[in-house]
Amino acid sequence: MRTVPRLQKDTVALYHALNELIRIYQFRDRDRICCHDISITQCHGLEGLVHHGPLMLNELADYLHLDKSTTSRVVDSLERKGYATRLVHPDDSRALELKATPAGIRLHQLIMDEILEEEEAVLSDLSVEVRRALPGVLRKLTQAAANRSKRPNVGCSSASAENQAIGAKK
Amino acid sequence: MRTVPRLQKDTVALYHALNELIRIYQFRDRDRICCHDISITQCHGLEGLVHHGPLMLNELADYLHLDKSTTSRVVDSLERKGYATRLVHPDDSRALELKATPAGIRLHQLIMDEILEEEEAVLSDLSVEVRRALPGVLRKLTQAAANRSKRPNVGCSSASAENQAIGAKK
DNA sequence: ATACTATAGTTGTCAGCTGCAACTATAGTA
DNA sequence: TACTATAGTTGCAGCTGACAACTATAGTAT
Numbered sequence A, B: 001m002r003t004v005p006r007l008q009k010d011t012v013a014l015y016h017a018l019n020e021l022i023r024i025y026q027f028r029d030r031d032r033i034c035c036h037d038i039s040i041t042q043c044h045g046l047e048g049l050v051h052h053g054p055l056m057l058n059e060l061a062d063y064l065h066l067d068k069s070t071t072s073r074v075v076d077s078l079e080r081k082g083y084a085t086r087l088v089h090p091d092d093s094r095a096l097e098l099k100a101t102p103a104g105i106r107l108h109q110l111i112m113d114e115i116l117e118e119e120e121a122v123l124s125d126l127s128v129e130v131r132r133a134l135p136g137v138l139r140k141l142t143q144a145a146a147n148r149s150k151r152p153n154v155g156c157s158s159a160s161a162e163n164q165a166i167g168a169k170k
Numbered sequence C: 001a002t003a004c005t006a007t008a009g010t011t012g013t014c015a016g017c018t019g020c021a022a023c024t025a026t027a028g029t030a
Numbered sequence D: 001t002a003c004t005a006t007a008g009t010t011g012c013a014g015c016t017g018a019c020a021a022c023t024a025t026a027g028t029a030t
Helices: A005-033 A039-049 A057-064 A068-080 A104-124 A127-149 B003-034 B040-051 B057-064 B069-081 B103-124 B126-149
Strands: A082-089 A094-100 A165-166 B084-089 B092-100 B167-170
Touching: A005 A039, A005 A104, A005 B003, A005 B040, A005 B103, A005 B126, A039 A057, A039 A068, A039 A082, A039 A094, A039 A104, A039 B003, A057 A068, A057 A094, A068 A082, A082 B069, A094 A104, A104 B003, A127 B003, A127 B126, B003 B040, B003 B103, B040 B069, B040 B084, B040 B092, B040 B103, B057 B092, B069 B084, B069 B092, B092 B103
Parallel strands: none
Antiparallel strands: A082 A094, A165 B167, B084 B092
């Protein structure tokens, strides 16, 4: 009889904190990334290729949570800019073997360095315990959200014609 | 000689956790919100009006971190759908007094209830201490990021012509 | 009062991101 | 040799967002 409202309060607080965090980080990332000849989504794609080795288009699409058509265009951009290569997969002529080029790896490293330097300044303000616990907790939140969004039609019924995208710029 | 690499490791872990969290939550929010006759940005705008009373357009734009022109169009949508009103400000004929309508408040409450219910399920898995600490930590991260992004040209020099937006749909 | 400047919003324009549907091509199977 | 499934690509339409130009009202300095 006391924990329930407590939990609710925590939940509301978390919701707002998360909301604002996401909004802010979108902009921070855009500022950090977009000046480097690359969009946020492209950077995420590049990151996928750098960290998870050669990928097929579908795999990259899964990683990015994007449609394969959108992903294809992301790869277009990366390829055009020389940050990724699109080769026919050795084991399956239908598939692609997407890789980051040396230039792509360098660019990714550069962006990472910049972001991490900044992040470090923030993290050094936090206590060691919190700092240590944070990634795990965030992953937990992520996991929970990911599990739910896999379910079909989670809590949705009516859909409007207008509006379906997320976005921001400056 | 040992804390520095430690911090770096934490930072990298945090970076990736945050990255994925943001990506996932964008989609979760879109799924939760867009089926309700409203886009995510519109929902954020509505939330601003509901929580922070009557606002002028510029204030709402600040809240949303969006250009006033974009904000104006967000308000257009909300008004058209009957979730907000746009009146001339009583103290300044140039300005607007933006308010959520009863329908807007109801819609916002409905969406909040759905999201919070889900969030509660996640939070109840976490220890009380972590749960309690989380919003504060997130706010700290947000604050730090917000402070930095206020500075002009943070770490950026060259900007490409292509790409500057964030986005996702389904 | 009369400019001059600042501020609040709106609208035109342009470009990017996305998903869906349709289509091509290769694999795998019956 | 069909028939079906899978990997990608492209046409298309909608939404997001910023920037710049423009209108209108406020405030300020002659």
